[in-house]
Amino acid sequence: MSSVVYKNSMKAIGKFVPESLQPLWKHPAGPQTIFFWAPAFKWGLVLAGLGDLQRPADKISVSQSSALGLTGAIWTRYSLAITPKNWSLFSVNLFVAFTAIYQVARAINYQRQQASQQKASAVPT
Structure with a gap:
């Protein structure tokens, strides 16, 4: 349950991350x-x-x-x-x-x- 909430939260936050920071945001060792x-x-x-x-x-x-x-x-x-x-x-x-x-x-x-x-x-x- 908590992983679903976490994943949905990260998707929602990811929409506000500027395009220039998307590679960092989506990196396998990134902020998620x-x-x-x-x-x-x-x-x-x-x-x-x-x-x-x-x-x-x-x-x-x-x-x-x-x-x-x-x-x-x-x-x-x-x-x-x-x-x-x-x-x-x-x-x-x-x-x-x-x-x-x-x-x-x-x-x-x-x-x-x-x-x-x-x-x-x-x-x-």
């Missing part, structure tokens, strides 16, 4: 499918990652950021392996991976600095 909306909402993860760039490096979870970066990398590859290629999914996951990997690098760099400072302070003069 989850293949469009899932990546669109996933940009929230990218925005959160960009917001976390202001977070102190000692508050970054390396395991969480690593998992997010790995997931982004896997889904980036997957988005090009499926048919049709989903460029929206590709771009959002590429940005998710990059922001997470950058956070991991910040956290590891901070941890190394802290370890070297502890070693320097532990050496008697």
